[in-house]
Amino acid sequence: MAKKGFYITTPLYYLNGPPHLGHAYTTVIADVIARWHRLKGEKVLFLTGTDEHGEKVLEAAQVMDKGARQFVDELSAIFKNAWDTLDISYDDFIRTTEARHKRTVKDFILAADRKGDVYKGNYKGFYCVGCESFKTESEMVNGECPDHKRRLEMRMEESYFFRLSKYQDRLLKFYKQNPGFISPAYRADEIKNRVKGGLKDLSISRENLRWGITFPLDKEHTTYVWFDALTNYISALGGRKSAKFKRFWPADVHLVGKEINWFHSVIWPAMLFSVGVKPPNKVLVHGWWLVEGQKMSKTVGNVVDPLQVVGKYSVDSFRYYLVRDAAFGEDGDFSEKKLVERINGELVADLGNLVYRALTLAEKYKGKVAGRPFENLAPKIKSIERNMDGNRLNQAMDEVWQIIRDTNKYISRTEPWKSEGKNLGNIIYNLMERIRIIAILIEPFMPSTSRRIFDQLGVKPQRLKDAKYRPFKSRIKKNGYLFVKVEVK
Ligand SMILES: [Zn+2]
Incomplete structure (x- = not known):
């Protein structure tokens, strides 16, 4: 059976504190990519979850005077709630304390052992x-x-080791044969050079680890990090022999922060070689977020709580800001001032204003809405598609915004308030069709804004194949502004 679905994952988030801006960024980006592929009509599996074992988790639990089990149950629920709030369309949420995961860990270690x-x-x-x-x-x-x-x-201390060193040549050959495996490309060079420098075998068990999965070859040992964490991507499919595995593996995108690129681009494929499973298609590496130019840290006290930000502004404006403000792959710099500027300038003045003005005109107009496109959008949509498929999300967003701004310019140029009859019908036709197309194109980034536009147009949410002019079929029900201007003192 051939692979039939698009599989994207976030890393499993380590449970020693609540989600911060960095977690939110990774998860939002993964969500945008997952939604994009659904928009194209693909069957998508989007996985996220929590990494729940290890000494650090146990310590954090003890500090709060909680048992480890209670602690991870509560904290993983906090992560899940945060993703629900941020409109993250994950299909599965895996926890490393689940039985389905423990089975895969055991299977992988035993298979690697059989391989010597x-x-x-x-x-x-x-x-x-x-x-x-x-x-460390x-x-x-x-x-x-x-x-x-x-x-x-x-x-x-006595420990079990995985022969990572054995896979040096195979990894280098694999990188050569799969030049797009690590993306963006500049993230691949540092990895290849390190692998060329030689690989050390990997310690994969500990004797005194009190919170984890018993090492299947020796009950005096606990599985340490690697086989416990990375295997989750297969556990969620029901193991390497399941029907779901055949359908979705290899993963299309493992989205990771640059600090864990090595784990996903070197250790993980070597583990997969060992057990006879193909490596993922792509490790997509993103940068970090600074906050007002500084590294985010508890000590500095500048840790950004995503839920606080969306409580103050809105989910979609936060999602929009994260994707638009940082060039994908590079570091971003979070600033509330810039967030507010983008809300007021781009979301309120460009998009919100366009939709409100155009719907006001359309609601008043009683004639026939029909005409000819004033511009062929197909080449622009093709270019957006290329950028989205290449994960250049902020560039795609820039192009969507150009369509929005061109539509606003079209209003100023045609002055519909001075027009009437067939001429006005043509202007409104152009506006309504372009707004419908814009609602399709922004769906991955701002899903609830997209839904609200479709609602006001009186049409059902649509897919990418509908992003072209067609006969007007909307039933306008204008319903307020999409975004509210933020007053700046
Ligand atoms: Zn210590």
Whole structure:
């Protein structure tokens, strides 16, 4: 059976705190891409979820005086609610504490072991006695545990390893044969160079990890990170032998932040080679969000809570801002001032105003709405399609906005308030058809605004194939403004 659906994933979010701007950005981008493919009529599977094991989760639970199970149940529900609020159209939400996931973890480790890719060795690393766990170099601060402010000790512990080093050549060959695998392309170079420099085998179990999946080859060990987290993309399909797997694998897009590109572009394909599964089609890497030019951090106190932002403005204006303001792949810089400027300038003055003015005219007009397109939109829509398919989302958005602005200019130029009869019918025909097409094109970005425009036009939500002029069939029911101007002090 051939693959028949478009499969897109976000990383599983690690449960040591509530969702922030970074999580929201990844998830919104994934949602825009998923909605775009649905708009094209494809069958889409959009997966997100939460990564719930590990020492950090246990510590966070203890700080709140909660059991780990209660803690992850509550926090994963908070993530899910946040995505529902942001109008995220996920099809599945997976949690690494679920039985369906544990089955896949076990299957993968046993299969890799049968392949001869798992062995017992000694893991040497920096250990914090206070945390009773190893710290990675990125977690250490001046050789100390940041939580206990105490010097880390070099310790050795028994651990199972995955033979990552074995896959160096195969990975390099794979990158060569699949030049679009890591995207944008400039994100691929750093990965290839590191792989060329050699790969170390990967420690995949811990003896003293108290919250995780028992290592299937040795019950004294717990599965550590890699086989626990990355396998979720297959768990959600029901394992590598299910019908859903045949339908949706390889994943079309693993959307990731640049800090986890390595895991998805190197470790994950090597694990898949080991168990005999094809790697995903694409790892799509996005940048980070700074806040007013600074890195977001709890210490600085500038962590942006997405729910607070959408409470103050609106879901669609927040989604719009995130996609439009950062060139995809590069870092963005979150600024409330810029958000307000975009709301007032683009959403209120360009889009909201256009729809309100045009619908007011159409509602008053009692004649026949018919005529000829004043412009052939097909080449513009083709270009938007190319940019969307190439995941250049902000560029696609710029082009949609050009159509909106051209429609506003058309109103100023034709002065419909001075027109009548057939001439006016032609202007209104152009306006109504263009607004309907705009509502289709903005759906991935601003789903509820799109729905509200369709409602006011009195037509059902439509797909990309309907984004062309056709005989006028709308029944206008004007219903207020789409966006409200934000008063600036
Ligand atoms: Zn510590």
